[in-house]
Amino acid sequence: MADDLTIQTGGKDGGIVINDDWPGYSLELFNYPKHYSGDLECVYIPHGVIMDRTERLARNIMGDLGDHDIVVLCVLKAGYQFCADLVERIKALSRNSDHTLPMSVNFIRLKSYVNDQSTEDLHIVGAEDLSFLTGKVSSPAAIVDTGKTMKTLLKHVEAFRPKMIKVAGLLVKRVPNSSGCLPDYVGFEIPNRFVVGYALDYNEYFRDLNHICVISESGKLKYKV
Numbered sequence: 100m101a102d103d104l105t106i107q108t109g110g111k112d113g114g115i116v117i118n119d120d121w122p123g124y125s126l127e128l129f130n131y132p133k134h135y136s137g138d139l140e141c142v143y144i145p146h147g148v149i150m151d152r153t154e155r156l157a158r159n160i161m162g163d164l165g166d167h168d169i170v171v172l173c174v175l176k177a178g179y180q181f182c183a184d185l186v187e188r189i190k191a192l193s194r195n196s197d198h199t200l201p202m203s204v205n206f207i208r209l210k211s212y213v214n215d216q217s218t219e220d221l222h223i224v225g226a227e228d229l230s231f232l233t234g235k236v237s238s239p240a241a242i243v244d245t246g247k248t249m250k251t252l253l254k255h256v257e258a259f260r261p262k263m264i265k266v267a268g269l270l271v272k273r274v275p276n277s278s279g280c281l282p283d284y285v286g287f288e289i290p291n292r293f294v295v296g297y298a299l300d301y302n303e304y305f306r307d308l309n310h311i312c313v314i315s316e317s318g319k320l321k322y323k324v
C-alpha cells in the first residue's frame with residue numbers, strides 16, 4: 100500500500116440518520132410511475148431530499164479535495180444516478196466559486212444481488228485496467244450494507260496505487276454484520292430494509308423511479324427471478 104494512501108472510515112458526519120421506526124411517506128403524496136402501482140410500500144426518501152443532501156456532500160468534497168485533480172470512479176449500475184448528480188453539483192460549485200475541482204469520470208461495474216439477497220460471488224466488470232487511477236479518487240457507491248462489497252472494491256482499487264481514496268456513499272444500512280468499512284461521505288444512514296429507486300434496483304426493476312422507496316411484498320413476488 101502506498102504511504103500516502105488514506106482510507107478514512109467512520110467520519111464525523113455519518114449522514115442523515117433515518118430511524119428504524121420511520122414509516123416513510125404515503126405514496127399518495129408524491130408522483131411516481133403508474134407501472135409501479137401496487138409494487139411499493141412507501142416513499143422512504145423523496146427525490147428532492149436526495150438532491151439537497153447531495154448538494155451538501157458536493158460542498159464537503161470540494162472543501163476537502165478542492166484544487167486537486169480527481170478521478171471519479173462511478174460504481175455501476177446502482178451508483179450511476181448518485182454519481183451523475185454528485186458530479187453535477189461539484190461542477191456547479193466549481194463554476195460559481197474561486198475553488199475548483201478538476202475531475203475525470205470512469206466506470207466500474209459490480210454485481211452481487213439476486214432478488215433482495217446478496218450473493219457470495221461479487222463480479223467486478225470493467226476493472227481490469229485501473230491504471231488511470233494515478234491521482235486522487237473519489238469513488239461514489241450508491242449503497243453500502245455489510246461493507247463487504249466496498250471492502251472488495253477498495254482492495255481492487257488500492258492495487259493500482261492511487262494517491263488517495265475517498266468513498267462517497269448515498270446510503271449506509273444499519274446491519275448487524277457490518278464489516279465496519281464505511282464511506283468517507285455518507286448521504287443517509289438507513290434501517291436494514293430493502294429499498295429501490297434512484298437507480299437502486301430489484302432484479303433490474305425500479306431504476307426508473309426517482310424517489311427511494313420501500314418495495315412491497317407483492318412487488319417482490321411480481322419481479323422475483
Ligand code: HPA
Nearest residue numbers: 242292293294295299300
Ligand atoms: N436495494 C437495492 N440494491 C441493494 C440494496 C437495496 O436495499 N442493498 C444492497 N443492494
Ligand code: MG
Nearest residue numbers: 177212300301
Ligand atoms: Mg442491484
